Amino acid sequence: MQKNHVMFKKIFITLLTVIASFSTKAQTVNSTQKPKLVVGIVVDQMRYDYLTRFYNKFGEGGFKRMMNEGFNCKNHHFNYIPTKTGPGHASVYTGTTPKYHGVIGNDWYDKYEQKMVYCAEDDSVQSVGTTSSDGKMSPHRMQTTTFSDENRLFTQMKGKTIGVSIKDRGAILPAGHTANAAYWFRGKSEGKFISSTYYINDLPEWVKDFNASKAVKSYLKEWNTLQNIETYTESGADLNEFEGGFRGKETATFPYDLKKLSKINGGFDILKATPYGNSVVIDFAIAALKGENLGKDTITDVLTVSFSSTDYVGHNFGVNSKEVEDTYIRLDKDLERFFKTLDAQVGEGEYTVFLSADHGAVDVPSYLQDVNIPAGYLNNKETKAKFSAFLMDTFGVDNLIENISNDQIFLNHNAVKDLNKTLAEVEAAIVNELITYKNVYKVYAATTMHNNDFTSGMEELLQKGYSQKRSGDVLIIPSPNYISYSKTGSTHGSGYKYDTHVPLLLFGKGIKHGETLQKTVIPDIAPTMSALLGISFPNGATGQPLEFVLD
Numbered sequence: 001m002q003k004n005h006v007m008f009k010k011i012f013i014t015l016l017t018v019i020a021s022f023s024t025k026a027q028t029v030n031s032t033q034k035p036k037l038v039v040g041i042v043v044d045q046m047r048y049d050y051l052t053r054f055y056n057k058f059g060e061g062g063f064k065r066m067m068n069e070g071f072n073c074k075n076h077h078f079n080y081i082p083t084k085t086g087p088g089h090a091s092v093y094t095g096t097t098p099k100y101h102g103v104i105g106n107d108w109y110d111k112y113e114q115k116m117v118y119c120a121e122d123d124s125v126q127s128v129g130t131t132s133s134d135g136k137m138s139p140h141r142m143q144t145t146t147f148s149d150e151n152r153l154f155t156q157m158k159g160k161t162i163g164v165s166i167k168d169r170g171a172i173l174p175a176g177h178t179a180n181a182a183y184w185f186r187g188k189s190e191g192k193f194i195s196s197t198y199y200i201n202d203l204p205e206w207v208k209d210f211n212a213s214k215a216v217k218s219y220l221k222e223w224n225t226l227q228n229i230e231t232y233t234e235s236g237a238d239l240n241e242f243e244g245g246f247r248g249k250e251t252a253t254f255p256y257d258l259k260k261l262s263k264i265n266g267g268f269d270i271l272k273a274t275p276y277g278n279s280v281v282i283d284f285a286i287a288a289l290k291g292e293n294l295g296k297d298t299i300t301d302v303l304t305v306s307f308s309s310t311d312y313v314g315h316n317f318g319v320n321s322k323e324v325e326d327t328y329i330r331l332d333k334d335l336e337r338f339f340k341t342l343d344a345q346v347g348e349g350e351y352t353v354f355l356s357a358d359h360g361a362v363d364v365p366s367y368l369q370d371v372n373i374p375a376g377y378l379n380n381k382e383t384k385a386k387f388s389a390f391l392m393d394t395f396g397v398d399n400l401i402e403n404i405s406n407d408q409i410f411l412n413h414n415a416v417k418d419l420n421k422t423l424a425e426v427e428a429a430i431v432n433e434l435i436t437y438k439n440v441y442k443v444y445a446a447t448t449m450h451n452n453d454f455t456s457g458m459e460e461l462l463q464k465g466y467s468q469k470r471s472g473d474v475l476i477i478p479s480p481n482y483i484s485y486s487k488t489g490s491t492h493g494s495g496y497k498y499d500t501h502v503p504l505l506l507f508g509k510g511i512k513h514g515e516t517l518q519k520t521v522i523p524d525i526a527p528t529m530s531a532l533l534g535i536s537f538p539n540g541a542t543g544q545p546l547e548f549v550l551d
């Protein structure tokens with residue numbers, strides 16, 4: 001009897017433990033344990049090695065805080081071509097690639113409308129806060145949902161979403177289809193944040209107040225290096241032949257008198273191409289936090305912040321410039337200021353932040369040539385003339401090409417029909433011709449994309465960037481380090497590692513401390529956020545939640 005009693009007691013205790021563990025599991029996504037705010041940060045054109053190259057210049061409260069408190073995915077990549085801003089922002093927030101979200105470039109040729117279109121333009125809406133047409137924008141060309149859309153659906157539209165950036169597409173695509181609002185910067189003579197009637201009919205008071213303040217104007221001042229330029233040993237000489245610079249200043253060297261230079265460099269637009277563009281975005285993001293009461297209750301809000309100035313500076317001065325180094329040292333300071341405000345406004349440990357990029361960038365090819373690395377510039381004019389002659393010789397017509405853009409050829413399908421040849425035959429002839437051209441690395445027909453399932457290499461990247469509905473008929477990959485660009489400054493767009501390898505840092509509520517060299521990809525970010533929040537994945541998500549970063 002006594003023995004039975006002990007055994008019963010044991011079974012009872014085991015049962016209790018099992019029940020208790022079930023209830024803890026169930027609680028992992030209950031509302032009190034969710035972050036009050038998710039902040040998504042995308043740094044335009046940030047290569048992974050900027051974290052390591054400038055590490056010793058960073059303070060403790062910015063990038064290093066994310067690394068020291070949070071999780072560092074050190075082998076994080078874009079997994080598609082083209083690595084550009086529109087596709088990048090869409091992919092981070094939808095958890096998939098252009099193949100599914102449909103943002104195949106910043107601009108692309110619309111086969112049905114038979115014209116070039118811009119990823120965020122929308123003629124059916126009006127500008128808000130400006131008389132210019134810069135506000136006629138929306139995310140309508142993005143075909144799938146973002147994790148912030150899913151958060152809106154899950155919370156019965158109670159969790160807010162606000163998007164902020166210098167670039168319209170950097171604000172609009174991350175914020176998704178259901179955002180309360182997205183705000184982007186209008187330069188020229190205005191220097192203020194604007195929006196579109198897609199979201200709101202009038203700017204809220206806090207935005208009007210911000211625009212009326214001297215916040216933006218105060219940055220039209222001198223841009224000199226934050227620290228002694230002699231200590232900037234992580235970059236090349238300030239004066240060299242690989243940098244663009246500003247109109248009205250002979251050399252691309254510090255210091256820059258922005259107030260003076262603004263007069264012949266697009267007014268407030270000059271701020272976009274300086275680190276102060278990032279400071280303006282932080283100022284505005286802080287105003288949004290307060291103005292919208294973000295992270296003030298247990299229903300999760302989402303704030304997306306994209307820094308575009310890093311991209312403008314990179315395009316102008318190049319990966320190896322002192323200007324890029326100074327921009328990241330200053331961004332680090334701005335991030336520290338932002339995180340401190342989040343601690344005060346939302347509460348330390350009550351919010352979650354991730355930081356990544358929309359693409360990397362290539363070293364200036366003329367510099368690479370100087371140090372004997374294969375690199376160069378594509379002569380598109382010469383190539384086009386040779387290609388036209390080939391088409392005439394082979395098919396006897398001059399109307400086969402409808403458009404060439406984003407390294408893709410769009411064929412005139414009616415003209416192909418008139419030749420009594422199949423599309424596949426014409427594609428194959430073009431592929432065989434183009435692959436013989438100098439600095440063409442690979443060429444694929446759309447038919448090949450349809451009939452194969454690539455799981456590695458450039459072919460996989462090309463396929464994941466290929467939209468059956470929107471992409472062209474022949475896809476071209478230029479040789480490594482070959483770009484269509486000026487001989488100064490950096491650009492991006494390829495599937496090479498310099499364009500695909502970017503940071504992924506996460507910290508705050510629900511995030512473990514650690515790091516990995518295991519490969520992770522951009523589309524993993526959104527499903528990870530969905531898993532953290534216990535909500536549905538974005539509807540086209542192809543990435544996997546990164547279980548090892550979650551607490």
Ligand SMILES: [Zn+2]
Binds near residue numbers: 045085311315492
């Ligand atoms: Zn760019």
